[in-house]
Amino acid sequence: MKESPGVVDLLGVLAYAELSAYARMTEDAASLAPSLADRTALSELAVAEYGHFRLLHGRLVELGADPEAAMSPFVEALDAWHAQTAPADWLQALVKAYVGEGIAFDFYREAARLLDPSIAKLVDEVLADEGRSEFAVERVRAGLAADPVAAGRLALWARRLVGEALSQGQRVAAARPELARMLAEAESDDQAEISRMFARLTEEHNKRMAALGL
Known part of the structure; x- marks a missing residue:
């Protein structure tokens, strides 16, 4: 029996978010990593x-x-997010991987x-950290x-990433109303849980910023 839409x-x-993360990390490792050790470490995270x-x-x-049909409705929205948040340097790339993608994955x-x-x-399982946090925090703190x-x-870059991530969520919901409807129906019985969910998202974001020293 097929699963619900x-x-x-x-x-x-x-799936497309993970495929995109792999592609972007590979690109950043090749073009922005300041050392061979950094390129190797980021490439290993990309493989994960x-x-x-x-x-x-x-x-x-x-x-x-x-799988291709399941991913295709989200290609435009996720590609637009990556295009709008293309990092200008190594530290921006690390903050994006840790803060921007972190809040979306949360x-x-x-x-x-x-x-x-x-x-x-x-x-x-698929959103497991795989060492991304430790790597990003260590490198950003050293850079600072x-x-x-x-x-x-x-x-400022981190705040922009969060704003763009929220806009990304709106575009994703617009791309597939079935997903938005499913979540709304699941949440409708407990408005307090919705508030707790966003509180948890905010708390995790604040922890990331603190860990980076921002």
Whole structure:
């Protein structure tokens, strides 16, 4: 039996998000990494993202869905987000991977908790950190120690990333109303839980900013 369109949409947007993360990290590793060690580390994280994509791809097939068809409605919205938040340097690239994609992935993780436990477990697995946080925090803190003036610039960049991530969410919902409807129906019975969810998203974002020293 095929899964509901909303679930397929959630896995589809996540699959394309992971595929995009793999592509962007690979590109940033080649063009922005200041050392071979940094290029190697970011490339290894990119490989982990591709592994997550393959897990989602496989689950979509198991559900009787066409992975390409499941991803295609979200290509324009996610590509637009990446184009609008293209990093200008290495530190911006790290903040984007840690803060910008972090808040988006947190939302998808929260959304999955409203669904079948098996789906939630898969989403938790594919959104596992894989060392991204430690790598980004270590490199950004080192960069700020070498150039403290960069803190203000990066804080502004982080705020822009969050704003663009929220806009991305609106574009994703517009692309597939079934996904928005499924989440709305799941949340409708408990408005307090919605408030708690956004409180958790905000708390996690603030923790990331603090970890970076921003």
